[in-house]
Structure formats: structure tokens, C-alpha cells
Amino acid sequence: QVQLVESGGGLVQPGGSLRLSCVVSGNTVDYNAFGWFRQAPGKEREGLLCISSGEHVTDYGDSVRGRFTISRDAATNTVYLQMNNLKPEDTAVYYCGTDLVIGCYGKGVEYDYRGQGTQVTVSS
Numbered sequence: 087q088v089q090l091v092e093s094g095g096g097l098v099q100p101g102g103s104l105r106l107s108c109v110v111s112g113n114t115v116d117y118n119a120f121g122w123f124r125q126a127p128g129k130e131r132e133g134l135l136c137i138s139s140g141e142h143v144t145d146y147g148d149s150v151r152g153r154f155t156i157s158r159d160a161a162t163n164t165v166y167l168q169m170n171n172l173k174p175e176d177t178a179v180y181y182c183g184t185d186l187v188i189g190c191y192g193k194g195v196e197y198d199y200r201g202q203g204t205q206v207t208v209s210s
Contacts, residue, residue, distance in 0.1 A: 088112040088199050090182050095204030098172055106167040106204060108182035115158045119190045120165045121197065122156060124178035124206075132178075133194025137165065144190040150176075172208045179203040 094106040108120065121136030121144075133146035135156040145151055155168045165182055183197025 088184065088186065090184070090199060090201035092180065092182055092201040092204040095180060095206045097207045097209065099210050100173055100208055102172050102208070103168070103170045104172065104206060106169065106180055106182075106206075108165040108167075108201060110163045110165065110184075113184070113186065114160065115163050115165055116160045118184055118186050118188060120158065120182060120184045121190060121194050122154075122165075122167045122180060122182050123195050123197075124176075124180045125203075126175075126178040129178075131195040133192075134180075135167065136190030136194050138190050139188040142190070144194070146194040169206070172206075174208045176208050177206060179205050 089111045091109045098104055119138045122134045123131055125131045134150055136144045137156045153171045158165045181200045181203045183200035185198045
């Protein structure tokens with residue numbers, strides 16, 4: 087069974103950067119699509135980015151376009167979310183997920199498998 091473990095969150099000042107990691111076990115990152123989404127208190131889940139098995143990237147909205155990027159490393163079986171120019175409104179719990187299919191579908195907020203999440207707080 088696939089397991090996802092996120093890490094890399096923390097407290098960062100506005101304008102700073104973080105790189106989140108999602109270590110995958112029970113599956114190989116280049117066989118299926120993996121995505122990142124987030125949820126802030128009192129807000130709906132927000133799909134961010136998804137990378138397909140063919141490395142096609144889907145983004146799900148304007149809020150992070152140009153600031154966040156998704157990548158993967160088959161050698162370490164890890165999916166990354168690089169976050170630059172962070173803003174206070176980026177504060178949320180960040181999750182990675184997969185449906186164990188090759189493409190990115192839907193709105194990127196519901197996955198059959200997801201990790202426990204990692205907290206990102208952007209504050210001065």
C-alpha cells in the first residue's frame with residue numbers, strides 16, 4: 087500500500103522560501119501522478135500543482151502560479167514543492183496526494199491517498 091510522508095514545513099518570513107518533500111513508499115513516483123494541495127483553517131481545500139507520470143505539470147489556480155513549482159526525484163522516490171516569495175496567505179497545512187493514476191485530474195483537492203500534512207506558517 088502506498089504511503090506518503092510530508093516534511094519541510096515551518097515558520098518563514100514573508101518573501102522567504104521553503105521546499106516541502108513528500109517521500110513515497112509502496113509506489114514509484116514516476117509511475118503515477120502526484121499532487122500538492124493545502125488547507126488553511128476555516129477555508130476550503132485548495133489544489134496547487136500536480137505532476138503526471140510523463141512529467142506534465144498541472145496548476146490549479148492563480149494564487150501560487152509563478153511562485154511554486156513541483157518536481158520529483160525517482161532516485162529518492164520523493165516529490166517536492168518549492169515555494170518562493172511566500173505570503174501570509176500561504177499559511178496552511180500542505181499535503182501531497184495520489185490516486186495511483188498516470189494523469190492529473192479534477193481540481194486537485196481529493197486524492198485516494200494522502201500524507202499527514204506539514205504546517206507552513208508565513209509570518210513576520
